[in-house]
Amino acid sequence: MRRLLAVLFALSLMLVGCGGGGGEDTGGDDGEAAGTITIADFAYGEPLTVAPEALIRVVNEDSASHDVDATDGTSFNTDLLGQGEELTFNAPSEEGTYDFTCSEHPQMSGQLIVAA
Numbered sequence: 001m002r003r004l005l006a007v008l009f010a011l012s013l014m015l016v017g018c019g020g021g022g023g024e025d026t027g028g029d030d031g032e033a034a035g036t037i038t039i040a041d042f043a044y045g046e047p048l049t050v051a052p053e054a055l056i057r058v059v060n061e062d063s064a065s066h067d068v069d070a071t072d073g074t075s076f077n078t079d080l081l082g083q084g085e086e087l088t089f090n091a092p093s094e095e096g097t098y099d100f101t102c103s104e105h106p107q108m109s110g111q112l113i114v115a116a
Helices: 002-017
Strands: 035-039 048-050 055-060 086-090 096-101 109-114
Touching: 035 048
Parallel strands: 035 055, 048 109
Antiparallel strands: 055 086, 096 109
């Protein structure tokens, strides 16, 4: 019985760790992503253009932890991702160009373009 409780407790901790808590971060895949932000070599890559409220996938292929935080402080803010981790979040509903950075590495910058 003790072993079963320990296993259930460990599983509940893993589920809590995979949850959101960073803005509109969904922490999972709720559908087909409209685009992917791939983090590699301390860079986000080319600007990504998606429709308003589109699902965006973030993949960290880097050796360091990174996140995707809108520089306006409110549009989106993901959890930190370790190497090989990924998550999804929804783009803002308002059209526009959204600059973002990594909270751990502010020299990193990227752009999300939301257009209908």
